[in-house]
Amino acid sequence: MRFRVTFQFVGTASGFPFYEIVYADSETSAKQIAEKVAKKFGYRILKIEYFE
Amino acid sequence: MGVLSEVAHPLNSVWKLISQVPLFMLFRAVDWPKMLPINYTLSLLYTCNSRCLTCNIWTKHVNNFSVDEYDATFKSVGETPFWFTLSGGEPFLRQDIVDICKVIYRNCKPGIINIPTNASLYDVIPSAVEEICKYCTETQVVINISIDAVGTRHDWIRGFPGNFEKAMKTYKHLKEMSLPNLTIGIHSVISRFNLEDLEDLVNFVESAKPDSFITEIAEERIELDTVGSPITPNLMDYEAAIDYVMSRIQNMSFKKIGIFTRFFRGHYYELVKQILRKREQVIPCYAGWASCQISPDGDVWPCCIRGQSIGNLRKHNYNFPSIWFSAHAREIRNSIRKKECYCTLANAHYTNILMNPLILLKKVPRHNQGYYQVTSGPPFMREAKFKQIQESIMRINNSRQEMVRGIRFKASTTFEADARFRCLCGTRISVQRGQPLPTCIQCGRADWWRLEAVLE
Numbered sequence: 082m083r084f085r086v087t088f089q090f091v092g093t094a095s096g097f098p099f100y101e102i103v104y105a106d107s108e109t110s111a112k113q114i115a116e117k118v119a120k121k122f123g124y125r126i127l128k129i130e131y132f133e
Numbered sequence: 134m135g136v137l138s139e140v141a142h143p144l145n146s147v148w149k150l151i152s153q154v155p156l157f158m159l160f161r162a163v164d165w166p167k168m169l170p171i172n173y174t175l176s177l178l179y180t181c182n183s184r185c186l187t188c189n190i191w192t193k194h195v196n197n198f199s200v201d202e203y204d205a206t207f208k209s210v211g212e213t214p215f216w217f218t219l220s221g222g223e224p225f226l227r228q229d230i231v232d233i234c235k236v237i238y239r240n241c242k243p244g245i246i247n248i249p250t251n252a253s254l255y256d257v258i259p260s261a262v263e264e265i266c267k268y269c270t271e272t273q274v275v276i277n278i279s280i281d282a283v284g285t286r287h288d289w290i291r292g293f294p295g296n297f298e299k300a301m302k303t304y305k306h307l308k309e310m311s312l313p314n315l316t317i318g319i320h321s322v323i324s325r326f327n328l329e330d331l332e333d334l335v336n337f338v339e340s341a342k343p344d345s346f347i348t349e350i351a352e353e354r355i356e357l358d359t360v361g362s363p364i365t366p367n368l369m370d371y372e373a374a375i376d377y378v379m380s381r382i383q384n385m386s387f388k389k390i391g392i393f394t395r396f397f398r399g400h401y402y403e404l405v406k407q408i409l410r411k412r413e414q415v416i417p418c419y420a421g422w423a424s425c426q427i428s429p430d431g432d433v434w435p436c437c438i439r440g441q442s443i444g445n446l447r448k449h450n451y452n453f454p455s456i457w458f459s460a461h462a463r464e465i466r467n468s469i470r471k472k473e474c475y476c477t478l479a480n481a482h483y484t485n486i487l488m489n490p491l492i493l494l495k496k497v498p499r500h501n502q503g504y505y506q507v508t509s510g511p512p513f514m515r516e517a518k519f520k521q522i523q524e525s526i527m528r529i530n531n532s533r534q535e536m537v538r539g540i541r542f543k544a545s546t547t548f549e550a551d552a553r554f555r556c557l558c559g560t561r562i563s564v565q566r567g568q569p570l571p572t573c574i575q576c577g578r579a580d581w582w583r584l585e586a587v588l589e
Contacts, residue, residue: 086563101561101562101563102562103563103564105565105568106565106567106568110565111565113551114563114588115563117551117563117588118588121586122586
C-alpha cells in the first residue's frame, strides 16, 4: 500500500512542507517508517494519508 | 584617496542604493511602491567539474539560458540591479560567460559583478576576467576563488585531484594582471569536513594576501540538493570556528571592495550565530523583495534555500517584472514575511543587513586570537562526534562509488530492512522491509540511484 507522508523541515530551511511516498503493508508500519525518516533527517511529520 | 578611487564607481551606485532603502521597507510592509530587486544571483549552469562533499548540484541537467535570453531579460529590469552574482556549477565552464557579463553591463550597469569559481580552468579564467574587466569599466568585478583547505585536503573536499594547484595558478595569474576594477578574493565554505583545517587555511590566506577573504557555512539547500546531508557544523563548532577566523582576519589588511566586505561580514557572522541559536529569522529577510535568484533554465526564485519558483522567464516572454509582481510572488513573500523559513544564506543577508541599517550601529566584538577547539565537551563526546563524522563521510563515499560503478537498486528488489531511496530525478521514497521496490512515481525510472538510508 502507498501512503503519502507530509514532512516539514526543522533544519536550516524550516517551515516549508513537502511530501514523500512510503510503501508499507499497513498505516501503522507507514507511520513507524515515517517516524524513522523524520528522526534520521530532522523532519517533523505533518500528516500521513492513504495514497491509492 | 587610494581606497576611494579604487571603489569610486560602485560608491556612486551605493548612494543611489541607500536612497532606496526606505522604499524597500515600505514595499515589504505594505506592498507599495513596487520595487525590482537590487541583488541578483544568476545560476548560469548546473554543470561542474568539482565533486564537492558539500554539494550535489552537478547531478542536475537543464536547458541553460542563452546570451540572447539574458539580454531580453535584463532589458526588462533596466538599471535597477546593483549586485550580480554569477554562480553555478562552475561559471567559467560556460564559454559565453564574457558575453553574459557584457549583456549585463550594457543593460544594467551594476556596481558589482561577483563570480565565485573553483579556479581550476587556469588557461581560460585570466583572459576571460581581463576581457570582462576591460569592458565593464564602471563595475567592480569580484572573482572569489573557492578554497576550503590547503593542498590535498582541499582536493579531497572538492572531489577534484589537483584542484588546489590549479586554483593557485589561476590566483597567481589574476594577481599579476593588477586591473583597477578587479578584486580577487578567497572564499571558504565551513563544513563538518574542514573544521580541523581552519588553522592551516587561515595561515595560507595570510600568506596569499587576497583582496578579500570570506567564509560561508555549508548549508542544506534545495538548489544544491543537499537537504538531509550531514554537512552543516553544529552551533558550538561553528561559533568556535568563526570566532577563530574573525580573530585572525581582523589583523589582516584587505583592499578594494574587500574593505567593505569585511565590514559587512563581521555583522553577518554574528547574525549567523544568532540564527543557529534561535532557529528563526533574526532580522527581517528581504529575499523576494530586494534579492532574487534566476536558475539556469529561467526559473525566478526568491532565494536558493527555498528554491521555490515564482515563475519561468521563458513562459513570461522574458519579462521579469511580470513575474516579480505576480500574485504567486506575493504569496511566497507573505510566507517569508511570516517567518515561515530562516537560513544563513550570505548573499541574501548582505541585502538584509543593508535594509536593516540599525544593525550596522552595533559593534562587532573583537575576538582573542589563539583559542580554537574543534569540539567542546568531554573526550567521550568528541570521540562520538568524530565517529559520526567518519560515518557520514563513508556514506557519501560509498554512494559515490556505487554511482561510478553503475550499481543501481532495481525495481521489484526486496530488502531485509526498511530503507529510503533516492531517484536521479530527486524523488525520495521509503519502503518497508519485504516490500518490493517500485518504479519512480515521478519519472518512471526502474532503477534507484542511491540508497539514502537504512532505517533502523
